[in-house]
Amino acid sequence: MRHSDFQRLVDEVFGSAYGRVLVREQVLPKLGNRTPEDALTAGFEPRDVWHALCDALDVPEPERWGADDHRQAPPSR
Template sequence: MRYSDFSRLVDEVFGSAYGRVLVREQVLPRLEDRTPEQALAAGAEPRDVWHALCDALDVPDARRWGTDRFRQAPPPG
């Protein structure tokens, strides 16, 4: 997953305004108590950040991949 894919999914799943707030302010224990923005800046893989954000917010698998029903994520790790 590229950073642009991450940003697109944030917008599709959470909405652009709320999604940007989450990326900037949601502290995720799975990412060493960093926000998604901090984790990405530190070099974390966007896919790992996406999974951590979705897990923390209990986003169901059916909604995790936005509006593209053919979009599939490779299994983590």
């Protein structure tokens, strides 16, 4: 997942305004109590940040991949 994919999903799943607030302010314990923005800046993989954000907000797996029914979860490493 690229940074642009991360931002696109944030916008689709949470809405652009609320999503941007979450990226700046939501503290993610799974990423060392960093915000998504701080985690990405620190070099965390966007995929890991996305999953940590969705986990923290209890987003169900089927809803994590946005509006595109053909979008698939990126392959695990």
